[in-house]
Amino acid sequence: MSKRVGLEASHAAAEAAKMADVDVIAAYPITPQTHIPERLAEMVADGELNAAYIPVESEHSALSACLGAAAVGARTFTATAGQGLELMHEVVYVASSMRYPMVMTVCNRALSAPLSVWGDHSDAMAVRDTGWIQVFCQNSQEAFDMTLWAFRVGEDSRVLLPVMVHFDGFHLSHVTEPVILPEQEEVGRFLPKFHYPFALNPDKPMTHGAFGPPDVYSEAKIAQEVAIRESKAVAIQGFKEFGDIFGRYYQLVESYRAEGAKTLLLTMGSFSETAKIAIDAKKKKGESLGLITLRLWRPFPFEELRQAVKNAETLIVFDRCVSLGGPAGTVASEIRSALYNEKKRPKVVSFVGGLGGRDMPVEDFEYIVDRGREIAEKGSKELSETVGIRGEVTGIRG
Numbered sequence: 101m102s103k104r105v106g107l108e109a110s111h112a113a114a115e116a117a118k119m120a121d122v123d124v125i126a127a128y129p130i131t132p133q134t135h136i137p138e139r140l141a142e143m144v145a146d147g148e149l150n151a152a153y154i155p156v157e158s159e160h161s162a163l164s165a166c167l168g169a170a171a172v173g174a175r176t177f178t179a180t181a182g183q184g185l186e187l188m189h190e191v192v193y194v195a196s197s198m199r200y201p202m203v204m205t206v207c208n209r210a211l212s213a214p215l216s217v218w219g220d221h222s223d224a225m226a227v228r229d230t231g232w233i234q235v236f237c238q239n240s241q242e243a244f245d246m247t248l249w250a251f252r253v254g255e256d257s258r259v260l261l262p263v264m265v266h267f268d269g270f271h272l273s274h275v276t277e278p279v280i281l282p283e284q285e286e287v288g289r290f291l292p293k294f295h296y297p298f299a300l301n302p303d304k305p306m307t308h309g310a311f312g313p314p315d316v317y318s319e320a321k322i323a324q325e326v327a328i329r330e331s332k333a334v335a336i337q338g339f340k341e342f343g344d345i346f347g348r349y350y351q352l353v354e355s356y357r358a359e360g361a362k363t364l365l366l367t368m369g370s371f372s373e374t375a376k377i378a379i380d381a382k383k384k385k386g387e388s389l390g391l392i393t394l395r396l397w398r399p400f401p402f403e404e405l406r407q408a409v410k411n412a413e414t415l416i417v418f419d420r421c422v423s424l425g426g427p428a429g430t431v432a433s434e435i436r437s438a439l440y441n442e443k444k445r446p447k448v449v450s451f452v453g454g455l456g457g458r459d460m461p462v463e464d465f466e467y468i469v470d471r472g473r474e475i476a477e478k479g480s481k482e483l484s485e486t487v488g489i490r491g492e493v494t495g496i497r498g
Contacts, residue, residue, distance in 0.1 A: 102286075107279040109243035109272035110135035113179070113205045113265065115279075116247035118149045119287045120203075122177045124169035126154040126162045130184040131217040132269035133207035137179060159184035163191040163204075170200035170262075171308055173299030175251065177202065181269055182209025182216075185223045189230075195262045196231030197324055198309055201254040201296065203247060204232075205265045207273040208369070208420075210456040218457020219269030221369065221420040224397070225430045227264070231324055233331060234397040236368045237267040240277040245348060248291060253338045255294050259331045266397075268370040270457060282346055290345045332399045352401040353408045357383055358390025363473055364412045364446070366392045368431065369420065371460050378465035389469060394431070402438050409439070415446040416472035418465075420454045428484040447476045450484035464488055 107115065114136050117125070125144070127137035143149040152169075156162045159180050169176040180188065185206060195202060208224055210216040224234065233254060237243045243265065250263035267273065300308065312320055336352065343349030356376055358364055367375045372393045379391045392408050392415075394401070409415050419429025427433055432450035439445040449472040454460045464487055475483060 102280050102282045104278055104280050106276045107240055107244075108135065108274055108276050109237070109240040109267050110207065110274070111139050112240045112244040112279050113247050113267075114139035114143070115281060116244045117177045117203070118143055119282075119284060120175065120177075120248060120251050120291055122149070122151050123174035124152045124154065124166070124176045125178065126156055126165035126169065126176075127178045127180070128156050128159045128162045128184065130159065130181050132209060132219070132273045133179045133181040133184075133205065135273065136205060136207075140177075159188040160191060163188040163195065166202050167191065167195060167198065167200060170195070170202045170296070171198070171300050173294065173296035175255070175294045176200075177204070179205040179207070181207040182211055182223045185227060186211065189227065192227055192230045192232065194309070196328075197320070199260040199298075199324075199327070200262060201260055201294070202262045203250040203254060203265065204262065205243070205247060205267070207269040208266055209269040216456045217269070219271055220455045220457065221266075221430075222422070222455075224264075224266050225421045225423075228398060228430070231261070231328060232398065233259075233261055233263040233328065233335070235263065235265055236395055236397060237265065237272065238370055238372045238393070240272060240275070240279050241348075243267045243272065244279055244281070245342065245346070245350070248287065249338050249342055249350075251294075252291050252341070253331065253335050255296075256334050256338075257297060259327070259334050260296075261328060261331060266369065271370045286345055290342060328399050332396070332401065335396060350395060351404070352396040353404040354393045354395060355408055356391040356393070358392060358408070360388070360411070361390035362388040362412060363414045363416065363469065364390050364392050364409055365465070365469055365472075366394065366415060366417045366431070366435065368394045368397070371418070371420070371454060374460060374462060375418070375465045378462045378469065381462065382466065382469060400434065400438065405435070405438055406442060409446055410442075410444065412446040414449065414473055414476040416449045416451065416468060418468060419450065419452045422452055422455065432484065448483065449475050451487050452484070453487035458488060460488065
């Protein structure tokens with residue numbers, strides 16, 4: 101029988117890795133994800149989890165160790181955040197291009213400089229083009245659920261890709277919330293034993309990661325692109341199977357009180373729950389307003405997004421990452437691209453805020469909605485603004 105316990109998202113992810121019966125864990129502690137490898141190391145040391153825990157000297161080494169483990173067919177797990185994800189950046193590309201299934205939880209953290217250990221989405225956006233499946237969580241329950249789902253999808257023989265599970269540093273990683281933990285038997289029904297069809301074996305020699313001259317490199321990369329795009333169907337199937345067993349159904353793009361709304365707010369991650377409170381307050385005043393949340397970031401859910409926003413007049417996108425020198429927030433730019441060829445599409449207004457862990461109270465989201473509609477109605481060409489910035493900011497040093 102399932103049980104309801106209080107867990108921070110970091111420990112929820114660790115519990116999911118344990119119930120997934122991982123074979124190898126390699127991780128380096130870095131704020132704010134340290135609680136994940138700490139808890140897993142404790143589980144291994146106490147005999148709660150029969151797995152190899154590899155202590156390493158850096159995040160680069162952590163993911164490199166995961167490559168070796170995945171190459172021989174081990175169910176593999178790691179975790180990182182912010183600068184740690186950047187340190188392993190070159191290896192991130194290798195994991196996906198080698199088609200090594202593994203799961204990495206990323207407690208999203210702002211990138212330096214200035215040095216910050218608090219959360220935003222700059223680290224997630226820095227690796228958006230590395231070929232990993234990427235999914236975002238709103239709370240601790242989802243940190244548990246998405247970790248199990250990530251193993252199920254990434255290890256599927258039709259996919260064979262690594263998966264990042266993103267949840268916000270400190271706002272989720274260090275906050276205790278109620279989490280429903282299932283029975284191990286239920287997890288076993290959802291997540292079968294892992295069988296990697298191309299596992300390295302001395303008795304059956306094969307080559308992984310050979311040199312790729314110009315006459316094969318392009319084909320290899322396009323095959324990788326085809327694979328991640330086609331993984332969307334398996335992601336949808338995985339959500340359906342998860343819901344059938346555990347009773348919690350998820351979608352690639354989720355709507356909250358959005359039916360018939362003329363204005364939609366789009367968010368990702370934990371601030372989506374704060375945004376829901378702002379939506380509720382404005383709906384009570386009779387405003388035609390709803391919320392859209394992106395759960396799947398890669399592969400990008402083009403059709404699901406278009407369907408979700410097709411009847412809206414204004415789409416206000418909230419980013420927790422600055423696309424320095426770009427036309428808008430990173431997510432907003434992709435939304436505009438996804439909707440560009442639609443005959444009937446909402447006007448997309450971009451807002452950036454919550455950087456470096458700065459909190460976004462309900463009032464800020466109410467402001468974003470009001471200001472976003474004002475910008476859309478005026479037809480401004482500058483469809484991007486920041487929120488919550490104090491005083492005048494210039495780019496001049498000194």
